[in-house]
Amino acid sequence: MKQLWKSGDPFIWLTGGALATSLVMVAGLISLVMVNGLGFFWPSPIVRLTLTDGTVLMGQIAEREAIPQPDAPPGTPLQYRLQLKVGNRDLYGADFVWVDEAKITSREAPAEAVLIQRREWGDLYGTIKAVKEGGRVLAEGPEAGWTALQARLPEVLRVSREIGRIDKKEIGAINTAQEKIRLRLRRLELKGVTGGPEVESLQRDMAARQAEYKEQEHALNALRQTLSTSVVVAAAGDKEKDLALALIVRAYHPNTMGLTDKVGYYLAKLWEFLVDDPRESNTEGGVFPAIFGTVMMVMIMSLVVTPLGVLAAFYLREYAKQGTFVSAVRIAVNNLAGVPSIVFGVFGVGFFIYFIGGGIDRLFFPEALPTPTFGTGGILWASLTLALLTVPVVIVATEEGLAAIPGGTREASLALGATKFETTWRVVLPAVMPSVLTGLILAMARAAGEVAPLMITGVVKLAPALPVDGVFPFLHLERKFMHLGFHIYDVGFQSPNVDAARPMVFTTALLLLMVVLLLNLTAILIRNRLRKKYAATAF
Amino acid sequence: MLDLLTSPLTKPEVHRDNPTGRGHDHAAGRDGTSNLKAPTNVDPMIQVKDVNLKYGQKQALFDVNLDILGKRATAFIGPSGCGKTTLLRCLNRLNDLIDNVTISGTIRVHGVDIYAPQIDVSELRKRVGMVFQKSNPFPKSIYDNVAYGPRIYGIRNSRLDAIVEKSLRAAALWDEVKDRLRESGLSLSGGQQQRLCIARALAVEPEVLLMDEPCSALDPIATGKIEELIHSLKNQYTIVIVTHNMQQAARVSDYTGFFLMGEMVEFDETPRIFTNPRDRRTEDYITGRFG
Numbered sequence: 001m002k003q004l005w006k007s008g009d010p011f012i013w014l015t016g017g018a019l020a021t022s023l024v025m026v027a028g029l030i031s032l033v034m035v036n037g038l039g040f041f042w043p044s045p046i047v048r049l050t051l052t053d054g055t056v057l058m059g060q061i062a063e064r065e066a067i068p069q070p071d072a073p074p075g076t077p078l079q080y081r082l083q084l085k086v087g088n089r090d091l092y093g094a095d096f097v098w099v100d101e102a103k104i105t106s107r108e109a110p111a112e113a114v115l116i117q118r119r120e121w122g123d124l125y126g127t128i129k130a131v132k133e134g135g136r137v138l139a140e141g142p143e144a145g146w147t148a149l150q151a152r153l154p155e156v157l158r159v160s161r162e163i164g165r166i167d168k169k170e171i172g173a174i175n176t177a178q179e180k181i182r183l184r185l186r187r188l189e190l191k192g193v194t195g196g197p198e199v200e201s202l203q204r205d206m207a208a209r210q211a212e213y214k215e216q217e218h219a220l221n222a223l224r225q226t227l228s229t230s231v232v233v234a235a236a237g238d239k240e241k242d243l244a245l246a247l248i249v250r251a252y253h254p255n256t257m258g259l260t261d262k263v264g265y266y267l268a269k270l271w272e273f274l275v276d277d278p279r280e281s282n283t284e285g286g287v288f289p290a291i292f293g294t295v296m297m298v299m300i301m302s303l304v305v306t307p308l309g310v311l312a313a314f315y316l317r318e319y320a321k322q323g324t325f326v327s328a329v330r331i332a333v334n335n336l337a338g339v340p341s342i343v344f345g346v347f348g349v350g351f352f353i354y355f356i357g358g359g360i361d362r363l364f365f366p367e368a369l370p371t372p373t374f375g376t377g378g379i380l381w382a383s384l385t386l387a388l389l390t391v392p393v394v395i396v397a398t399e400e401g402l403a404a405i406p407g408g409t410r411e412a413s414l415a416l417g418a419t420k421f422e423t424t425w426r427v428v429l430p431a432v433m434p435s436v437l438t439g440l441i442l443a444m445a446r447a448a449g450e451v452a453p454l455m456i457t458g459v460v461k462l463a464p465a466l467p468v469d470g471v472f473p474f475l476h477l478e479r480k481f482m483h484l485g486f487h488i489y490d491v492g493f494q495s496p497n498v499d500a501a502r503p504m505v506f507t508t509a510l511l512l513l514m515v516v517l518l519l520n521l522t523a524i525l526i527r528n529r530l531r532k533k534y535a536a537t538a539f
Numbered sequence: 540m541l542d543l544l545t546s547p548l549t550k551p552e553v554h555r556d557n558p559t560g561r562g563h564d565h566a567a568g569r570d571g572t573s574n575l576k577a578p579t580n581v582d583p584m585i586q587v588k589d590v591n592l593k594y595g596q597k598q599a600l601f602d603v604n605l606d607i608l609g610k611r612a613t614a615f616i617g618p619s620g621c622g623k624t625t626l627l628r629c630l631n632r633l634n635d636l637i638d639n640v641t642i643s644g645t646i647r648v649h650g651v652d653i654y655a656p657q658i659d660v661s662e663l664r665k666r667v668g669m670v671f672q673k674s675n676p677f678p679k680s681i682y683d684n685v686a687y688g689p690r691i692y693g694i695r696n697s698r699l700d701a702i703v704e705k706s707l708r709a710a711a712l713w714d715e716v717k718d719r720l721r722e723s724g725l726s727l728s729g730g731q732q733q734r735l736c737i738a739r740a741l742a743v744e745p746e747v748l749l750m751d752e753p754c755s756a757l758d759p760i761a762t763g764k765i766e767e768l769i770h771s772l773k774n775q776y777t778i779v780i781v782t783h784n785m786q787q788a789a790r791v792s793d794y795t796g797f798f799l800m801g802e803m804v805e806f807d808e809t810p811r812i813f814t815n816p817r818d819r820r821t822e823d824y825i826t827g828r829f830g
Contacts, residue, residue, distance in 0.1 A: 321638075408675035412736070415633060416688040416743055417665030426687070431678050 033513065036506035041269035043254045043262055046113040046125060048236065049084070049099060050106045057099065058113060058125050058236035059086035060254075062499070067100070083499070087115075087123035091239045095122055096499045109255045112142035116233065117249040122280060122500065124243060126235040132242070134228040145231065149251060152229050156245040163223050163246075166216060174213050176471055181206045186367040249279075273507065282461065282491050283501040287508060292466055293379065293459075293481035294448060294515055300383035300477075301390065301447050302440060308387065309394025309443075310436055316395070317402040318424055330399070337392040345453030348385030353377060353457065373478055377458030379467045380477035385457045386450060390443035397442065401435020402428065430530075437527035441520050448516045451485040459486045461494070484512040584609035584747065584777045585630060590644035592625055594637070599625045601801045603644070607794075609746075612769060612778040614788035614809065617798035617824070623781045624672075626798075627749050630779065631667040632660050648747070665692070668745030672752040674732035676724030676739070681707075681716050684724040684735055688743035702742055710738035711768050730761025737768065741776075748772065750780040754787065766791050785825055789813050797821045 004010060049057045063083040069076065080101045089095050116124040128145035131138045131152070139148035181202050188199055227246040234240055252265060276286030312333075320326045357374035365373040374380075405428060413423040451459075460480045467479045492498075492505040583606035592600040600622045607613050615623035628634045629646060632653060646653050653663050665688070676684050685703045694702065703720070707713040712734040716727070724735055733753055740748060750769070754762040769778060769791045782788050788795050789809060796806040797818070805818045816822045 406675065408671055408673055409677060411633060411636070412671065412675045412677065412739070413687070414636065415631060415664055415669040415671075416691065416739065417661040417663075418688075418691050419661055422691055426691075427677050427679075 030513070033506050033510050036503060037510035038507075040503040040507050041266050041273070043115075043252065043257060043265050045109050045255050046115060047084075048108050048110050048113065049104050051099070052103045052105055056236045057084055057086055057097065058110075059084040059097075060115075060125075061085075062096065064101075085123075085500070086236070087125045088121075088235050088239070088241070089497075090121040091235055091241060092237070095497060111253070111256050112146075113253065113255055114142075114146070114233070114251060115254055116231075116243065116251040117284070118243065119247045119249060119279060122284070122497070124233055124235070124241060126233040126241070129232040129234045129240065131229065131231050133230075138229075146253070149231055149245075152245060153248065153251065156227060156229060156248070159223055159227060160246050163220060166220055166223075170216050171213065173471070174209050174216065178206060178209050178213075181209070183367045190367060274511075278462065281496060282487065283495055283497050283504060287482075287484065287487060287511065289463055289466060290482040290484045290487045290508070291511065291515060292468075293463070294484045294512070295519070296467055297379055297383050297386065297454075297481065297483065298444050298448050298519060300379065301386045302444060304384060304387040305390050305394050305443055306436065306440055309391045309439065310398050310432075312391070313395045313398035313402060314424065314428075317399050318428065333392050333395050337396075340452075341389055341450055342452040342456075344385055344389045345456045347388070348381055348453060348457040349377075352381040352384050357381060376478075377456065377460075377480055378478040379458055379481045382454050382458040382481070382483075385453050386447040389450065389453065390446050393443045393446065394436070394439040397439025398432060398436050401432040401438075404435070405431050434527050434531045437523050437530065441523045441527075444519050444523065445516050448512065448519065449485055451483070451489055454483055454486055459483045461486075461490050484508055484515065488512070582609075583607060584648065585779075586645070586647040586650075587626070587629075588645045588647075590626070590629065590642065590646060592622075592629065592634070592643075593641045595639040599801050600629075603803045605796055605803060605806050607777065607779060609777045610774060611793040612773040612780060612791055613794045613796065614792035615779070615781045615796050615798060616783070616785055616788050617804075619783070621798040622801040623796075623798045624751055625801075627669075627751055627779060627781050630747070630749055631664045631669055633664075633669065635660065665743050666745050667747040667749060668740035668743065669749040670733070670736050670740055670751065670753045672755055674729060674736050674756070676727070676732050676735050678723065678725060680721045681724050681727070681735060682720040685738050685742050687739060692743065706738040706742040707735075709741050709772070710734045711764060711771075712738055728761075730757050730764060733757060733761070733765060734768065737765075741772075745776065747777040747779065750778065752781050752783060755783065762787070785813075797824060799824070 044060045046058060046060055051057070061082055062085045064080055065083075067079040067081050069079065082099045082101060082104075084097050084099055085095055086092060086097055087095055110127070112127045114126060114128055116126075118124055128142050128149065130140045131145050131148040139145050185199065185202050185206075188194070188202075193199060224246075227244065229245045230242050231245060231248075232240060232242050250268075252261075257265065273286045274291070275288050277289060278287060279285035316326060316330060316333075320329075353375060357372070357376065357378075360374040361369060361372055409427055409431070410423055413427045414420070418426070458480050460482065463480050463482045465476070465479060467476050467481050468474060469476070488505050488508045491501045491508065495501040585607040587603055587605050587607075590600055590603045591598065603622075603626060615627065617623050625634065629642065630648075630653075634640050634642070642654065648663070648667065651658070677687060679687070682703055685706050686699045689699060689702050704713060704717075707716065712731060715731060716722075716735075719726075724732065727735060733756075737748075737753075754765050757765065766787065769780065772778060773791075773793070780788075780792065792809045794806065795809045795812040797804045797812065797816075797820075799820055805812060805816060805821045807817070812821065813825060816825065
C-alpha cells in the first residue's frame, strides 16, 4: 500500500479524476443549456387530440412526464401525461393544458393545422376558415384561405413596419423636441421669465410641433385604414377568432413543412431572437436590447476599471513603502472581492445615484425636476457599480504581474539614467500589460454575469430606447437598459406566462455565454499579441 | 550626444531621487590620509574617500579609499560578501534604491561629489553606465533595447539607427543580430544577451562602465568574447569590473583592488597584485589558501 502511494500513481488518478469531474460538470451544464436553448426554435408538429369525454384539443406537445402515484402498489405500470401548448390565450385563458395519456382516444396531425404568431395574446392554433377584407369574404376554406393569406401578408407586414417606423421615429422625434421645449420653458420659468419674446417664440415652436404631430397622426390613421384584411380561424373546441392581418408576425403549417422549410424557419426565428425587440412581456420576439445593454455596460465598465485598477496596483507595488499598512490594504482589497454583489448595488444606489446623480440633477437639470435625469438608475451608474465590484480582480492581477517583473529590469532602466517615472512608463507598464488583460478578462466575465447589483442600479425589464441612438447627444448614459442576466431572471421567474417563457431562459443563458465568450476571446487575442510582442514569458 | 556629455553633471534646479535620512558628511575624509595612493600621478577619474556604508545596522564597507584612473580597466576581487559589488553600486548611486542604506565619505567623479544634494542622479547614471551580473534585457526588441537610453534623452528616429548600429558593433554583436533587430532581446542566448546589455549601456555614451560580474552566468566561450570586448572598450571607457574569477581580473584589468570583509585590503597595478602582493591576506587569497 505504502509502495503504491510512493509510486505516485494514485496521485495521478486523483488529479485526473478531479479534472474529469470538473469537466463533466461543466460539459453537463453547457449541454443542458444548449439542448434546451437551441431546440426552442425548431417547429414541432401540431397534434389534434380527441379525449374520452369528446373534447378536442389542438396544440404542440411541450413535455411528457410520469404522473406521480404515491399510493399505488409497487409494480404498477407508470401513467404518463402530456403538457400541450394550445395557445389561443384570448379564447381559452391559458396557453398550456395537461392531458392524461390514458384519456386520449385519437391523436392525429392534420395537414391544414395552422400556427399564427401574433403581436398580442401569443400564438394562435387552428384551421383557416376564411379571409375577409372590410367585411367582404375573399376566400373560404383552409386551402384557398391560406393562399389568400400568403398573397396579402407581405403587403400588410410592410405597412405595419411603416406604421411602427412613424410611431417610433417620427412621432418619437416630435415628442423629444416637445420635451426639450417644455424644459426650456420651465428653465425660463425658474428664472422668473413668464412672458416676452423668448417665451412666445418657444410657444410658437411648440404649436408648430403640435401641428406636425397632428399631421403624422393623420398619416398613421390613413395607413391603418388600409389594413382592413382579417383572417377567421377556427380553433379547437368550436371557437372562432377573427384576426386582423396587421397583428400577425408570421403564419405557417408545421405539419406539412419539409426539412428545408423547417431549417429556414429555424434560422428566421434565431435571427429574430438576435436582432428584434422583445414582445409579449419578453416571452416572445428577440433580445437585441439586452445584448446591446450587456455589451455596452461591460465596455463602459472596462473603460473605468482598467485605468483605476492598474493605477492603484502601481501605487501599491511600485511606490508605496512595503510594510504592515500596505499589506493590510492588500488584504482588504482581496477581501473586497468577497463582498456580496448586492452590497455593491446598495452602495451604487446610495453613492452614485442619490449622491452624485442627484447632485448632477440639481446642478445641470433643475428644470426637469422632480423627474430625475441622472438621479435614477442608468447604464452609467450600473457600469460604475460593476467597476467597483471588479476593481479588486484587476488590482490583484496587475500586482501579480508587477511582482513577476524581475527587479533587474527596473534597475537596468534606472542605470541608463531613466527616472523612476520613465522606467515605470516605458518598461514596467508594457511588460505588465498581459497581466492587466488577464485581470480584465476575469473582470468582464464577472461583470457580464452579475445581476443582483444591476437590478437596483439601472436594469429594467423593458427599456423603451437603447442607450445609443440617433438623437443628440447620441450616447445616453443616463438611460435605463436591458441586460441578458436580468432577462434570464425576469423571463424565468417574473413572467406571467412561465411555461411559455421557460425555454427562453435557456436560449438567453446560451446567448449570454456566447457574449461573454466573444468578449473574452477578444481580450485573449489582444493579450497573446502583446505577449508575443514583449515575449515576457521568457523570464 | 556630445552636448549631453559636456553638460554639467550638476543641475542645481533639478534634484531627483535624493533619498532622505542618509547620513552624509561632506567634511569627512577630506583630510583623511590613506596608505593606498593612486598608483600614478595622473588625475583620477573617480575618487573614493573614506566611504563607510551600512545596510541598516550592518556595516558593509569600512573606510574605503581608492582612485580609479580614466580609460583603464580596474577590477575588484574578493570573496563573496566582501563589499565589492556594494562599492560598485555606490559609484552610480544605485544603492539609493535600497531602503535603510547610510553612506558617509565622498565619491567624486571628475572632481564632482556625486552625493552632493544638487546632483542630478539620472545624469550621473547616464555617465556612469552599468552592466549587471544577470543579463537583464528589457522585454522589447533588440533594437528597442539599445535605443532605450537614447530615446529617453530625446533622440529621434533618424539618428537612432546609427547609434544602435554603432553600439551593437562596439559590443561585438552587430554581425550576429543585424538581420533580426526586431526580434525580442530575450530570444538571444545568454552570452548574446549580456553583450546586448553592454551595447545598451554603451548607447548613451557613458564615460565609466561598471560591470558587476558580467561573466558569472556565461560559458567559457561567451566569457572569452566579453573579455575581448572589455579589452577593446578600455581604450575609450573607464571600466570598473567586479569579478570572482582571479584569472579574469588578471587578464582584463590594469589595476586590481582586493576586498575582504568590507575593507579594501590592497589596491595596485594588476601584475603587482598577482605577482608581488604587499599584504599577506591578498597573497593567501590569490594563491587559493582561502576564499
